[in-house]
Amino acid sequence: MTGTSPLPSTRPAPTARPAAERLMDAAFELFDERGYEQTTVEEIAERAQVSRTTFFRHYRSKEEVIFPRHEVLLESIRQRLATSTERTALIAVSDAVRLVLLSYLEEGDRARNRYALTSRVGALRDREIASGARYQRLFREFISSWVGPASLTALQAELMAAAVVAAHNHVLRRWLRGESDDPVTEVDDALADVVRLFTAPEERVGEPGQGTTVVVLQSDRPLDEVLPALRRAVAGE
Amino acid sequence: MTGTSPLPSTRPAPTARPAAERLMDAAFELFDERGYEQTTVEEIAERAQVSRTTFFRHYRSKEEVIFPRHEVLLESIRQRLATSTERTALIAVSDAVRLVLLSYLEEGDRARNRYALTSRVGALRDREIASGARYQRLFREFISSWVGPASLTALQAELMAAAVVAAHNHVLRRWLRGESDDPVTEVDDALADVVRLFTAPEERVGEPGQGTTVVVLQSDRPLDEVLPALRRAVAGE
């Protein structure tokens, strides 16, 4: 229509780097330089040497360009849960949530840059939170549908899912803030805490520990009557 | 400039109902009739007999028009926590979260209409979730800063806040779906469960039961060293 002669030089140099990656890099750069709201999609596309149209071909929205692909991660977690052979629903979910942490760890500095952004920009923080809620929902549904020896109430499932996600978030944020050098060990410990929290004390007898024995004494009878058994239990038998 | 003669009949009839309420009603009606995305702010303003400008004077965004005033509720909860005289941080927070539930209950059908909307529209659901996260954050900070006999780790604070919010959400959603006739009692029970969950069994001695006393003995130390405390516990003191 306009008759402008199409310049072949407009085409980006054969960078080999796909447009999607160039766009993500440009977005992180610009958000960092000028802030999120102050950066337009037009500017991101310009720096990546593509058109605005192409931006929206690769990312559905301006926010999406900086977030990880939660969809695929969510799906892989769903798979992991479906094929899980753990003994309890809670342990299976605790096992699965590690995948989320590892996914962030693999991103390295990119995840930390994103955290810096989401901390400052309300809209981005809300989106991050909403993503976390989807994992929690998946976990809750999994726990609810779990068929095991002990049946769980809907409330218990809700609490367990929330606890697992909270433990994960706690460790993740520590690492994102640079407060943790070994997030993998930390998340293991935190999840062990969660499992212990939901494990009835009666089931803990003989729990392996550093010379610690936990004993449950249910006593209708005088204490002295059960003392021998108690001593045996504490002794480690 | 345009010279259009200003018609006094343009002015809305002296409805006495404030514009903000008319706008909210109109929004709920239209969202219900045509759906959220299919409704424009222009149409909402039109039905409320005000201009589009006035809409944005009362509500910062199209989403905000259907949501409760979380800001003021959040503030009143902050006050409640600041003046709380409960024995533990967890109980104080459990007490405070009831305010949130009551706030929804007072709305009645309006809250249920909102739930129907947020269930269908992704953007609204995300916003609702983000609001809940703010309560959780407030609770977490409160628990973390709590000074009491037993000091809590950051992880424990995170887990407690998550559990309280999860318990609240569980009961709230049941009520919103019409599955609960007595949400107040339910939330009391659910929060009692949460408190029990985080109460170390050692502290549960004397908990009311059918003539049964349950004692958990966690022993790094020789049994005889803790026997006195044990005798006292079984005795019921």
Add this chain to the structure above:
DNA sequence: CACCAGGTGGTACCGAGTACCGTCCATCCG
């Protein structure tokens, strides 16, 4: 060569949200 398919650029359009200005009206005050 013709044909097809995917990646791209360009344009037009919609709607949310912002900035600013002028007007109307109630109230208060001299």
Add this chain to the structure above:
DNA sequence: CGGATGGACGGTACTCGGTACCACCTGGTG
């Protein structure tokens, strides 16, 4: 009584995210 003041409102113009659609160019295939 009349003028000043401030708050609520309507109107216009603008930015920008997001969508729809079309035209093009390229590389592979029969």
